[in-house]
Amino acid sequence: MVDLFVRTASQALQAFVPVAFGLLTLRRSNQARAIAAARWGLLVAAIATIPAGLLLQRTAYQARWEAGLALLALATTAWLLRRMTRHRALPSLMIAGTTLLLVTRQTMEIGAVFTVAAFQVRSAAPVLAIVAATLLTLGAVGAWMAIGRRLSTRAFNTAAAVFAVLFVGQLALYAFHESAEARLLPWSDVLHAATEPYGPDGEYGRYFAWLLIALPLIAAVVVTLRARRASQPSAHPHAPGTQRVVLATLCVVAALTSGFSLRSAETGAAQPTSEGVAMADRPHLLFRHTLIDQEYGKLSIAALADPAGRRVSLGLSCDRVAFADGRGLCLQAQRGVFTKYRAIMFDRQFKTLASWELAGNPSRARVASDGRVGAITVFVAGHSYASPFSTKTTLIDMASGDTLGDLEQFSTWRDGARFTGQDFNFWGVTFGRDSSRFYATLGTGGRTFLVRGDLALRKLTVLREGVECPSLSPDEKHIAFKKREGPRSGLWRAYVLDLPSLDEHPIAGETRNIDDQMEWLDTSHVLYSVPREASATTDVWIAPIDGGGPARVLAPAAQSPSVVR
Secondary structure, eight states, X not given: OHHHHHHHHHHHHHHHHHHHHHHHHHHHTTOHHHHHHHHHHHHHHHHHHHHHHHHHHHOSOHHHHHHHHHHHHHHHHHHHHHHHHTTOOOOHHHHHHHHHHHHHHHHHHHHHHHHIIIIIIOBHHHHHHXXXXXXXXXXXXXXXXXXXXXXXXXXXXXXXXXXXXXXXXXXXXHHHHHHHHTTOSTTHHHHHHXXXXXXXXXXXXXXXXXXXXXXXXXXXXXXXXXXXXXXXXXXXXXGGGHHHHHHHHHHHHXXXXXTOOSBOOOOSSOOOOHHHHHHTTSSEEEEEEOSSSTTTTEEEEEETTOTTSXXXXXXXXXXXXXXXXXEEEEEEEEOSSSBEEEEEEEETTOOEEEEEEOSSEEEEEEEOTTSSEEEEEEEEEXXXXXXXXXXXXXXXXXXXXXXXXXXXXXXXXXXXXXXXXXXXXXXXXXXXXXXXXXXXXXXXXXXXXXXXXXXXXXXXXXXXXXXXXXEEOTTSSEEEEEEESSTTOSOEEEEEEETTTOOEEEOTXXXXXXXXXXXXXXXXXXXXXXXXXXXXXXXXXXXXXXXXXXXXXXXXXXXXXEEEO
């Protein structure tokens, strides 16, 4: 949730810090009508936030809208600053309109995400992250306004000048970046890639907004200290207390920010028995137990030689499981009035190594055969591939638990040209022996594509259409996948794709609807889950890929299998 928290705080700062500086400036110049206009702009922005967010969600030209609003904000801000530096009167209508624009262009994104989190995903963690980030930001802005009223004229003017340079520069960069993303500029792909780290969601850009408060504060403190050191009389009776207020504000911000951590220690989540640990020393099958009893939904283990025989519960509740080379992922949903989603990383003794909140309902999980990289897919909107949905697929460093990248941030190529779309969704990652190479599904425009990924280059290449939830065979010669029966059907058949010819054929022994990402038992057999009719119980089935016989149950009352040798 840290990414969501940081992004929300960044957007809120960009919305409210300019308004704070504007109100302080107007107050110092006694422009009561302009102050009233700014307040009206704030009120209308608060009302418009949710409707604007819904419109932003539904538009097919989101990047164009963001680029246009950034350019308009840059133009109006520059015009107002020019009039202010020339000490000219500021039209009330222009003040209200600019306030509305500066606030709404940021809060509509916060509102859109909040609506999805609260009413579609119904997850408490993202809702709390958004609320906490917004409250923290409002507190920081309020503290800055209290400080600004106490500053000397010289200190405030210096702080305002620093802010103006930073804010105009930020608007210019964002307008340029979003224009490139909307492909409104020559060489848009190159320019967008070059500015991505500094864009609103970039590695550095999302933290830049904090400088809008920090650097003006530092500038004001420096001016104030120099004035005191030179024994100059303060221009305001409260100026000597500025240091204490600034220090207290910075301490509060630092404490709140450092206290919000992505990962939390998971205590007592799994306490496997000695029998379970001993069983893990031999070839075995890890899976989710689905029999309706006291162990329902928990991670279980059985000997690979007899998957239908003796099984041992490992005590960890999971909706999806993946394991390879001593590292595992367990995705779980803690359901209630607000459902919480969590990922847990564990070792070969099933001890928790790290855990963190997820942005939505668990869908798929995979770990590379070398245990170095994992993949997590969640539904951030919708709950099934058979209906409208939105997914988030993240690659994870299985040594540290750090995020290696969201697939939507990778560049996608098709037939030698950049391939882009506002509705891109990725899911169903499967890794090669070299964990930096992987395959996944790309969904866009009602069509699905198989993509090959390169983690080192952060690049995805479209290979062919009509492949969902790929699973690469141990010898890397085949990909098992599910294929939709018809363009509007919610039914899938199990297929196998030959590499590198990309020829496909159905798995003859399985003709039912298969909505799962298959697992390979060996180079000629696949495993997958099939629900029992009118039951919450599923079974793990096995089928040969070459038509060597019918499918059969391998592990009853099981789901999400991982073969561990």
